[in-house]
Amino acid sequence: MYIGVDCGTQSTKVVVVDVERGLILGEGSRPHSLDEGEHGRREQAPAEWLAALKGAFFQALERAGIDAKQVRGIGVSGQQHGMVALDADGVPVYPAKLWCDTETSAQNSDLVDRLGGEAGCLEKLGLVLQTGYTASKVAWLRKHHPDAYQRIATLLLPHDYLNFWLTGERVTEAGDASGTGYFDTRAQCWQKEVFAAIAPELDPDRVLPRLIQAHEPAGRVRPLVAQELGLHDDVVVSSGGGDNMLGAIGTGNITQGLVTLSLGTSGTVCAYSPNSVVCDSAMVANFCASHGGWLPLICTMNVTSATTRVRELFGLDLATFSEQVASAPIGAEGVVVLPFFNGERVPMLPNATGDFLGLTSLNMTQANLCRGVMEGATFGLRYGLELLGDLATDTSQIRLIGGGAKSPVWRQMVADITNTQVICPEITDAAALGAAIQAAWCDLHQEGVTLASLCERLVHLDAASLADPDAGRVTAYEAIYQRYREALAQRHSV
Numbered sequence: 001m002y003i004g005v006d007c008g009t010q011s012t013k014v015v016v017v018d019v020e021r022g023l024i025l026g027e028g029s030r031p032h033s034l035d036e037g038e039h040g041r042r043e044q045a046p047a048e049w050l051a052a053l054k055g056a057f058f059q060a061l062e063r064a065g066i067d068a069k070q071v072r073g074i075g076v077s078g079q080q081h082g083m084v085a086l087d088a089d090g091v092p093v094y095p096a097k098l099w100c101d102t103e104t105s106a107q108n109s110d111l112v113d114r115l116g117g118e119a120g121c122l123e124k125l126g127l128v129l130q131t132g133y134t135a136s137k138v139a140w141l142r143k144h145h146p147d148a149y150q151r152i153a154t155l156l157l158p159h160d161y162l163n164f165w166l167t168g169e170r171v172t173e174a175g176d177a178s179g180t181g182y183f184d185t186r187a188q189c190w191q192k193e194v195f196a197a198i199a200p201e202l203d204p205d206r207v208l209p210r211l212i213q214a215h216e217p218a219g220r221v222r223p224l225v226a227q228e229l230g231l232h233d234d235v236v237v238s239s240g241g242g243d244n245m246l247g248a249i250g251t252g253n254i255t256q257g258l259v260t261l262s263l264g265t266s267g268t269v270c271a272y273s274p275n276s277v278v279c280d281s282a283m284v285a286n287f288c289a290s291h292g293g294w295l296p297l298i299c300t301m302n303v304t305s306a307t308t309r310v311r312e313l314f315g316l317d318l319a320t321f322s323e324q325v326a327s328a329p330i331g332a333e334g335v336v337v338l339p340f341f342n343g344e345r346v347p348m349l350p351n352a353t354g355d356f357l358g359l360t361s362l363n364m365t366q367a368n369l370c371r372g373v374m375e376g377a378t379f380g381l382r383y384g385l386e387l388l389g390d391l392a393t394d395t396s397q398i399r400l401i402g403g404g405a406k407s408p409v410w411r412q413m414v415a416d417i418t419n420t421q422v423i424c425p426e427i428t429d430a431a432a433l434g435a436a437i438q439a440a441w442c443d444l445h446q447e448g449v450t451l452a453s454l455c456e457r458l459v460h461l462d463a464a465s466l467a468d469p470d471a472g473r474v475t476a477y478e479a480i481y482q483r484y485r486e487a488l489a490q491r492h493s494v
């Protein structure tokens with residue numbers, strides 16, 4: 001048995017898989033709180049992730065009906081980019097600043113300038129720094145909390161931190177490291193010159209975690225953790241990775257061709273590439289995969305975070321919200337929503353605010369506002385898919401994951417807006433599944449077991465989730481999408 005953990009923005013999910021029988025035996029989850037404040041501050045206490053991991057772990061084991069002693073390996077996936085800065089005792093010097101924190105946009109602009117603009121970033125890093133990546137968070141801490149900054153002994157990402165708690169090892173792998181902004185994504189190594197520009201007082205050889213290969217173990221569980229979780233103390237912990245990288249594994253997106261689209265707190269679109277990628281657009285991130293190779297990706301910051309805001313504004317539960325969306329006509333009778341409530345990464349507008357446009361006394365209904373925000377979030381992902389362009393070589397089908405993929409209305413909307421067939425894996429949290437698969441790969445590859453064979457055995461698609469684009473709605477959405485693009489151009493010159 002193998003365990004996959006996915007520490008997302010809103011919750012930590014755990015899945016138990018039986019590799020021999022190719023079965024998903026049980027799942028568990030526990031929520032996290034998000035500390036949101038002025039100027040785009042979005043932070044979380046890493047201690048909450050640990051509490052959530054333990055709660056979700058025991059729940060998943062109970063649902064799977066297995067004993068912890070049957071577990072051979074654990075893999076951890078985590079929300080990308082979060083800054084987890086630890087002191088010499090391994091205690092956070094400051095709360096984790098998350099991927100969706102835009103408080104550091106000034107530091108990001110300054111860094112991009114100092115690295116020589118977009119061209120300089122591409123040359124040094126293989127991607128263009130974005131607000132949200134770890135780099136500007138470190139620069140922000142240096143400026144605003146110098147005492148905490150001076151105490152930094154280790155700089156980790158969320159999944160690295162969970163691996164550190166599990167094993168005591170300070171390690172990372174290329175997939176998650178590629179989202180730091182101080183990692184050369186082409187050569188797949190730390191970019192120490194860039195790190196020195198961000199944090200001149202910190203020695204990269206001391207504070208940055210040791211890089212391991214994707215198939216290598218981060219370590220074995222510490223005796224204390226083994227005792228607390230009821231595990232054998234030889235349980236292996238795999239390298240893990242960023243949630244999008246492990247979501248790619250969990251959807252079988254491990255060779256060139258497929259597109260994975262996630263409707264999580266963020267929205268992401270990614271496609272595996274065997275080669276490092278430099279795209280025409282600075283918004284396409286040349287991230288690395290967490291199984292070797294690369295995973296060019298675009299990320300929008302307002303997906304279920306945006307729909308949840310509108311849903312909660314009207315006091316609706318998920319089912320009623322979906323009913324409201326379904327009851328409005330496509331195009332929401334002219335209501336156009338630019339849902340940039342958290343600022344935005346694609347398009348590159350970290351300080352943007354949200355807009356409800358085209359409102360009249362006739363169309364300003366709850367149903368239209370609900371539909372408008374879901375459409376606006378989905379148009380953002382179509383825009384991202386267009387930016388990915390030829391990097392997504394097989395666009396005949398989208399593998400849809402993340403919490404929003406549970407909604408049949410949303411699945412159909414993605415199919416109609418992108419004019420592509422959509423299908424979901426049986427498990428919504430494909431990143432947790434990908435983490436479990438990676439753990440099995442790490443444990444078994446020396447016996448000749450390949451990642452591809454594990455994906456074949458464990459990635460099951462849910463035929464009932466299949467949504468084919470409807471020709472009439474595709475045509476109608478073409479015009480509505482153009483209206484969205486015009487609104488974007490008028491409000492933000494994009």
Ligand SMILES: Nc1ncnc2c1ncn2[C@@H]1O[C@H](COP(=O)(O)OP(=O)(O)O)[C@@H](O)[C@H]1O
Binds near residue numbers: 403
């Ligand atoms: N049926 C549904 N319709 C729309 N949104 C849903 C549905 N089920 C779950 N969600 C949303 O999915 C989100 C959680 O998605 P998830 O991928 O777990 O996020 P993360 O990994 O970022 O924490 C929540 O905002 C939740 O409201």
Ligand SMILES: O=C(CO)[C@@H](O)[C@H](O)COP(=O)(O)O
Binds near residue numbers: 078079267
């Ligand atoms: O920043 C990115 C990708 O670059 C986000 O996709 C985070 O990785 C958060 O993921 P979710 O919590 O939405 O799954």
